[in-house]
Amino acid sequence: MITIEEFGRRLRARQITSAQITDECLQRIDADNPRLNAFIRVTADEARQQARDADREIAAGHDRGPLHGVPISIKDLLDMRGLPTTAASRVREGHVAARDATAIAHLRQAGAVFVGKTNLHEFAFGTTNEDSAFGPARNPHDPSRSPGGSSGGSAASVAAGMALATIGTDTGGSIRIPAAACGLVGLKPSLGEVSIEGVVPLSPTMDHVGPLAQTVADACLVHHALLGDARATLPAPMPLHGLRLAIPRRYFCDLLDVEVRARFDEAIARLRAAGVHIDEIEIHHTAAIAPVYLHIVLSDAAAYHASTLDAVSDRYTPNVRIRLEMGRYVLAEDYVRALAGREVLTREIDAALAQHDALVLPTMPIPAPALGATAVQVGDATEPVRNVMLRLTQPFNVTGHPAISIPSGRTSSGLPCAMQLVGCRMQTDALLKVALACEPQITPESPRSGNVGG
């Protein structure tokens, strides 16, 4: 599928219209959604009307910026006025959003065209998208596999050419994990940067809203629109020569599938050959990452869901219900310990970045897992799928540092692999400049060849 950048060039050269690209996306949805289950709701009529309005505005000389007329899908966790926000749960039956989430209002102002709301792991509380009231979303690269989660339907929609970009949320990796599983770029901005108002929460102090897109440039354009900065243009990439990256090998590279490791090492070699200076560093207290994350997310989620767990527990999918119940047993003293650990881990990542432009590490230790798998073999270890998928992304939800996942090649069976760049807190734009520079070295194939739609 055409990128947002290329669509914008052709739109302004009068070589394509929003109506044409929107129709193309809707045709892909008609053709492929029955097997991929990426969408919970398709808003075809509204999208066609928005596209016609966008074309009329362009013809009249009213250009809203890079997202003008761009078909985008939205994770069904964000409020869109007049539509249900299901969170992929029967718990929310009957809900209709009275107004747009702030992020959606910003996209609407930027001229985006909304093709529909996408499937997710129920209440964003899972990494595979299997536990959904609407059934699992499937990976376009191999429909027997998970598209990742929780923004799995979002990722599948872009990878299959049903939208040019999508909006996800990320509490432990829910943008970056599906981006990695589906061969896309996924950006978790710095904590607090993009509004989460109007988004069904999982853990409000770790929830982030961000884009999944085909390229870093597209992710950058959507990110700025989410901020309300619709007319922002792309920044210049940072020069590769003089760029300083750091690999935290211990913990972050300990547990990796052999092909994920190979693709990571190859990308590092290409970056070094291009002139990037890459150090190996140590990050301390990594043993605390998962316990800190777990105690915070369980407590926050249990607080939000307590009354519905008591009143309508049968409306949750069984796996999500039981994990939410677990949070009701966390002791206050342990939650406070987790908050203390969060401060320590944040300082550790700050220190690791003090002499570097970004950290570089894999996104997900494994390729997309088979649907139904609960454990996975990684080297000599058998690990729970959920723990493995979260392992390398959740640290930066705990600390709030911005992180972007970029495709780094494929396994011998064609499944995408990916690596992350992590930047300084509240410096997402600086991270994006690094990512723009590094993407050609990290991704050894054209962004468009990652698309498997049609």
Place this chain on the structure above:
Amino acid sequence: MTIDAWLKAAVEDAERRGLPALKPLLEALARATAALRAADFNDRADR
């Protein structure tokens, strides 16, 4: 509250509530809590 005492009480409560499937998850949470309490960043009143 020690982790052993907490886990025993939590499992009993889950079974009383008809949620036996919680037991392995509570055991996993107990292991995570033990790791959290063992971290060197925790303050103690006696030091």
